[in-house]
Amino acid sequence: MNGPHDLGGQHGLGPIECEEDEPLFHAEWERRVFALTLAMGARGDWNIDASRHARENRHPVDYLSSSYYELWMKGLERLMTERGLVTPEEIDSRLAGQGVTAEAVGGAVPAERLRALLRAGDSARRDDDAKPCFFPGDQVRTRTMNPRGHTRLPRYARGRLGMIERNHGTFVFPDSNARGQGEQPQHLYSVAFSAAELWGEDGRAHERVFIDLFEDYLLPIEESGS
Amino acid sequence: MGDDHHHHDQPSEIELRVKALESLLIEKGLVDPEALDLLIDTYETKVGPHNGARVVAKAWSDPDYLAWLQRDATAAIASLGITGRQGADIVALENDAGVHNMVVCTLCSCYPWPVLGLPPVWYKSAPYRARVVSDPRGVLEEFGVTLPEETEIRVWDSTAEVRYLVIPRRPEGSEGLDEAALAQLVTRDSMIGTGLAVSPDAREARS
Secondary structure, three states: OOOOOOOOOOOOOOOOOOOOOOOOOOOHHHHHHHHHHHHHHOOOOOOHHHHHHHHHOOOHHHHHHOOHHHHHHHHHHHHHHHOOOOOHHHHHHHHOOOOOOOOOOOOOOOHHHHHHHHHHOOOOEOOOOOOOOOOOOOEEEEOOOOOOOOOOOOHHHOOOEEEEEEEEEEEOOHHHHHOOOOOOOEEEEEEEEEHHHHHHHHOOOOEEEEEEEEHHHEEEOOOOOO | OOOOOOHHHOOOHHHHHHHHHHHHHHHOOOOOHHHHHHHHHHHHHHOOHHHHHHHHHHHHHOHHHHHHHHHOHHHHHHOOOOOOOOOOEEEEEEOOOOEEEEEEOOOOOOOOHHHHOOOOHHHHOHHHHHHOOOOHHHHHHHOOOOOOOOOEEEEEEOOOOEEEEEEOOOOOOOOOOOHHHHHOOOOHHHHHOOOOOOOHHHHHHHO
C-alpha cells in the first residue's frame, strides 16, 4: 500500500534527534507493550508480515503522530480484535474499572518455550529449489506497481533501473504472507541503484542505495545487442 | 492515592490502556506473565551492542574470522553464541578507505537485534528513514561524520528479513590491543554506519 510508513525520500520531517545515553524504554508502558507484542506474536495467531501491516495500514496523521510503541499498541489491539481474541468492549470495560471476569481462551506460550524460541530466532529463509531468474551483475528494472495491500517495494524505488548485487536465497514473500495467502517463498536479492537513478539531478555522485527486493518486484532488461 | 493535588502523577491514557490490556491478556490465559518478564530481561540485560562489538573486535583481530563473516555472517556470529529473533539472517558490510556503509529500514525499523539490541528512537524515526536514502552525506554530517568526497556511500535499505551489521574501520592507534580492548572502541552508531569507531585516545578522554 502507498502508506505513511513508506518514508524514503520524503522532505520536511525535521532534524534527526539523538538522545545521549538513551534508555531502552522511555516509560514502563513501553516495556509492557514490547513484551506483550512479542509474547502474543509467539503464539502464531498471525505472522510478522501481518503484524507490520497492522501497524502501517492507518491514516497518515495517525501513523506520523504516533510514537513507535504507540504504533505497536495500536497494531496489537487491531490484530487481537480482528481475530476475536479480545473485544474492544472488554478493554473498555476494564478501563472503566469494571471488574468483569474475562473468559479464558488459553494457549499462552510458557516462558520456557519462549526462551527456546528466542534462542532459535525467526528466520524467514525457506528451503526451495526454485531457480533464480537473476544473477549478480544483471541489470533489472523494478516494477511500477501500486498494490492496496502489503508490499516491501518502496515507492522511491519503483520503475527504476538497478543492478543485482547478490542473491540472499529464498525467503517468505511478505506480500502474500501478510494477506494470509501463504509464504510463497521466492528469491530475495540485494539490488543496487545509483543516486542519480533514484533522485535524478538531485542525486549525488559516489552514492548508491542497496535495497532488498523480491523476485516478483523485478523485470529483466532485454539485451540490446549493442 | 486519589489525591487531586498530584495531577502530574496521574497515569496517561496509554499507560492505563496498556495496563488494562495486560491484565486482560493474563486473565484470558493468552500470555504467561513469566514470559513477559523473560522478554524484558532478555532485551534489557542480555542483548545489546556489546554483542556486535565482540563480533567487530574479532573481525579486526582475526583475518580468517573476517573472511567467514563476509562469506556467512549468520554462521560466524552464531559461533560466538549470538543468535536470536529479528536478525536470524545477517549480512556483514565492511567499511574501507573507499566505501562507507550505512543501514536503514525506510518502511519500518528493521534492525539486527541479536548484535545491536533494540534500535534507538532516532533510527525508528521518520526523519532518519526519510533522509538517509536521499541525503546520506547530510545525515552523516548531522552525526558529526565528514568523509572524503570520493568515498562511496552505500546505504542499505533492509526492506526484508535480512539484517545488516556494519564492520567499521579499525581506528588508528589500536595496534596491539586485544579483542576486549578493541571492543571498547566499537560504538553502536559505528555498526549502523552513522558513526566511526573511536580511537584509543578519544576513548580514554571520554572515560
